[in-house]
Amino acid sequence: MIRLVATYAYHCADCGPFEVRRPIGTAEPAEPCATCGEPAPRRYTPPLLGRTPPAEARARRASEASAHEPRVVNGVPPARRGPAPPPDPRRAGLPRP
DSSP: OOOOEEEEEEEETTTEEEEEEEETTOOOSEEEOTTTOOEEEEEOOOOOTTOOOHHHHHHHHHHHHHHHSOOOOOSOOOOOOOOOOOOOGGGTTSOOO
């Protein structure tokens, strides 16, 4: 079973803020400070929803759009051709088919 881990913020009155990583749903209302050992109350912070990497955001939008609005193609896409190789001067004198 996969357990997702979240970062929970706490604030000690003497030492300041610190974070604790625990499985989701297992955060305590107070956590002992790692420096002084005094109980520190939990701070509730907004989730980090806006910090998705740009490449991941584009991939998610593309997958969501394709699930409901697949792109319709009206024809076969043109073949991609690279540049023609330079002519070989040794073949200039050969007969052509």
